[in-house]
Amino acid sequence: MKLPDIDLEELKKSKEKNFKERLEFIDFYANWVKKTPNKVWSKQQKTIIDK
Amino acid sequence: MELNFTKDCISFEKELNQLDQFVIDFTTILNALDIKYVIISGYVAILFGRNRASEDIDLFIEKIDFSKFQTLWNVLEKQFDCIITNTVDEAYHQYLKEDFALRFARKGEVIPNMEIKFCKDPLDFLSLQEKKQVVLNKHSLFISPLELQVSFKLFLGTQKDIEDARYLFALFKDHLNQSLLHSFSRKLKIEEELKRYLP
Numbered sequence: 001m002k003l004p005d006i007d008l009e010e011l012k013k014s015k016e017k018n019f020k021e022r023l024e025f026i027d028f029y030a031n032w033v034k035k036t037p038n039k040v041w042s043k044q045q046k047t048i049i050d051k
Numbered sequence: 052m053e054l055n056f057t058k059d060c061i062s063f064e065k066e067l068n069q070l071d072q073f074v075i076d077f078t079t080i081l082n083a084l085d086i087k088y089v090i091i092s093g094y095v096a097i098l099f100g101r102n103r104a105s106e107d108i109d110l111f112i113e114k115i116d117f118s119k120f121q122t123l124w125n126v127l128e129k130q131f132d133c134i135i136t137n138t139v140d141e142a143y144h145q146y147l148k149e150d151f152a153l154r155f156a157r158k159g160e161v162i163p164n165m166e167i168k169f170c171k172d173p174l175d176f177l178s179l180q181e182k183k184q185v186v187l188n189k190h191s192l193f194i195s196p197l198e199l200q201v202s203f204k205l206f207l208g209t210q211k212d213i214e215d216a217r218y219l220f221a222l223f224k225d226h227l228n229q230s231l232l233h234s235f236s237r238k239l240k241i242e243e244e245l246k247r248y249l250p
Contacts, residue, residue, distance in 0.1 A: 019210060023217055023248070030221035033100040034052050041052065042065035045102050049068040 052100065056226055062186035070097060070163055071187065074108055077155065077165050078192045080126050087113040089182040091195045091203075092166075096215040098185065098194070099222055103211075106162040107154065111170045111179060117143050131155040134164060174199070197223055202235035205244040213248050220249045 033041045055062045067075070074094060081088050092109035093101075115123070124139045134154050136142050146153050147169050156164040170176050178195035185192050194200070197219060204216035220227070236245045 022210075022214060026214055026217045027221050029102065030100075030218050034222060036052065038053050038063060038065045041100050042068075045097075045100060046066050046068040048102050049070055049097070049104055051104075 052222075060184040060186060064188050065100075067188060070094065070105065070108070073157065073163050073165075074098075074192065075187070075190045076130060077108075077110075077127075079190065080123070080130075081112070082191060084119075084123055084126065086115060086119070086123060087179055087182075087193075088167075089178045089193050089195050091178055091200065093204075093211065093215050095194050095197075095200050096218050098187070099219070101215060101218045107164050107166045109166050109168075111168055111175050113179060114169045120147070127155060130157065131165075132158050132160075134161055174203070196231070197226075198228055198231040199235055201227070201249070202232060202239055202241060202245075205236070205241045205248060206239040208244070213244075217248055 053063060065071070074090070078088070078090075088110050090108060090110050092107070093103075093105050094108040097103065097105060120143045121139055124133075124142065127133075132155065133142055134156050135146060136153075142153055145151070147167075150168065150171050152166045152168045154164040154166050156162065168175075170179050178199060181196045181199075182193040183196055185194055195203075201216045201219050204212040204219075233242075233245070236242050
């Protein structure tokens with residue numbers, strides 16, 4: 001297998017961007033949980049955790 | 052999210068997932084034996100809705116003597132296996148007393164497991180002393196102060212820990228003691244991280 005050239009700087013930038021987006025999603029999700037009845041968010045959480 | 056907040060207690064109801072039920076079953080035993088404990092792990096974020104799995108729950112207990120530990124072991128054995136050792140002597144003298152963790156899982160299972168340690172450093176003792184009561188579906192359990200939980204997660208510094216800190220901060224921003232949060236961050240030398248990740 002011939003490996004492609006890898007631009008590590010580009011990869012690092014992409015990793016940082018991805019992490020920033022994840023943190024933004026966490027803010028979005030936390031705000032959604034705050035506005036949502038316990039019954040609704042905990043049911044969705046149960047689906048993921050009990051999988 | 053409906054949470055009932057008082058100075059020392061947060062009470063709420065939710066649809067319990069398997070991890071919640073595991074924690075309730077385990078801490079019911081600690082409560083019944085009047086053993087002081089505090090949950091300090093990522094489970095605290097999960098308890099309040101963070102949507103991720105976890106294979107273990109970290110918990111500190113007060114230092115107890117061998118006789119009391121034997122009682123705890125005997126009661127736990129009815130529902131849980133210690134997956135690190137199967138002898139009570141070794142569990143106490145070679146693990147807990149030497150600051151190594153024990154792990155207990157439901158019989159025949161490995162995950163999730165409860166990772167228990169004795170309190171050993173000043174932050175552990177502070178967590179235990181200042182623990183916060185959570186009443187989850189009428190079951191009482193104890194977690195570390197949220198300000199310390201958030202700060203310590205930033206101190207640990209993995210992506211998952213920072214995400215947990217961000218989630219708890221976003222959820223409880225209006226209830227956190229900001230001055231205490233900043234004091235912890237100074238002690239843990241994470242002021243930069245606090246600014247960067249918890250705007």
